[in-house]
Amino acid sequence: MGLVSFGGLWFAMELLQGRPQTVVDFLRYHLRLLTTPDAGHGGPFFYHVVVLLVGVFPASVFALAGLRRGEPEGALAVFRRWMLLLLGVVVAVFSIVETKILHYSSLAYFPISFLAARYLHQTLDGHTALPGGLRALGWGIGGLIGLALAAMPLFSHFKEDILAAGWIRDPFAAANLQAEVHWQGWEFLIGLVFLGAVSWFFAFPRPTLRQVRGLFVLSALTVFAALSVLAPRVEAVTQRAAIEFYESLQGADAYVYPLGFKSYAHLFYTRKGPETALKGRPKEWLLSGALDKPAFFVCKVHRLEKYLEAYPDLEVLGSRNGFVFLRRQPREAGSGQGEGR
Incomplete structure (x- = not known):
């Protein structure tokens, strides 16, 4: 009820300040997130259950066991009920919402951490054993995470054999793997050490308390190492070519737009806002309208022919790691038939 009142207060303030369209756009946007997989971010109903089990490991495993522990007394009992309610609402709401994005369920991190901490406190205080099912689940999830982290750098060493075998049918993914990424050879140890710690x-x-501390400290260090060492190399494969193209257009008096995929990277890395990027015009105008300055585009390699056929004014500047870079110079309105997807 408080949330509804607070939301209503914000709506009222916007209306009183003469901005009814802001309220309308806000409601339309969230209705779209609810009813459609916006920007291609769809997923199964259980998407956030998997995200929380893996993303908040190892706390998620202990929190599951904590759901079945007896009700505490006093203020802690009230707090636990609020945590259970918060967890249930977050998981239920964002499971129903059709748009699935990792951070949507991030509010569940707090109740999961509380339930895990309480369960471990009771376990250590009572010297009770971890159930066999919990240990098996911990081994399973932790093992998958450790193996995935360990396999990531090793995959790069065998990418030529994998591509030659034809196991990757997606032309864009296959082109991504052509990116030059330097691995020093020890990075697989990040996953291997984590796998050993979980086992x-x-x-x-x-x-023991020392073991619990060790598991969580090592989990935090693994996240830090993965973000510092592995993530930049993954980024080099999946998007660096496009990012560097956008960065090369910083300060250029030109339009920049991705074709056939949803992204905000072109706005961030060219340092253009939506208004200066398109000046309120529809993106179709960039492809077939009378431009007042050059327009640059990025599309994925498997969609290139479709765009060149629909918009003959497009000029291919080059391609790299699955991304194709195009340009359209100012001229009279073209005869394209629509962006197509």
């Missing part, structure tokens, strides 16, 4: 922890039915 070591869940091998003991009755963990």
